[in-house]
Amino acid sequence: MEILIALAIGVLGGSGVWLLLRPRTFQVIVGLSLLSYAVNLFIFSMGKMRTGVAPILQKGEAGSLIFYDDPLPQALVLTAIVIGFATTALFLVVMLASRGLTGTDHVDGRERDQ
Secondary structure (H helix, E strand, O other), rough: HOOOOOOOHHHHHHHHHHHHHOOOHHHHHHHHHHHHHHHHHHHOOOOOOOOOOOOOOOOOOOHHHOOOOOOHHHHHHHHHHHHHHHHHHHHHHHHHHHHHOOOEEEOOOOOOOO
């Protein structure tokens, strides 16, 4: 399971960086989204990954902190998801305004000369 999560983080991060370096604004926005998903998955995976274990204590069992997952990474990821959606919406509005003003969606505002 850890290998699968590590591969997913690597693919999302690599794809996000590759798209950030593209010349079109929509590709940059998608790259930022993929990169934020990779970071969120990385933060979430830092909170322990256990399978086959009950999330709460059974009746009559003694409680110990080693049986609980850390809630902080989950709270950080939920906050980052909300901030990511807001940032993506803002980027899309700015991209549409820029395209309306310049007539192109190239990141520097002009096409390359052919």
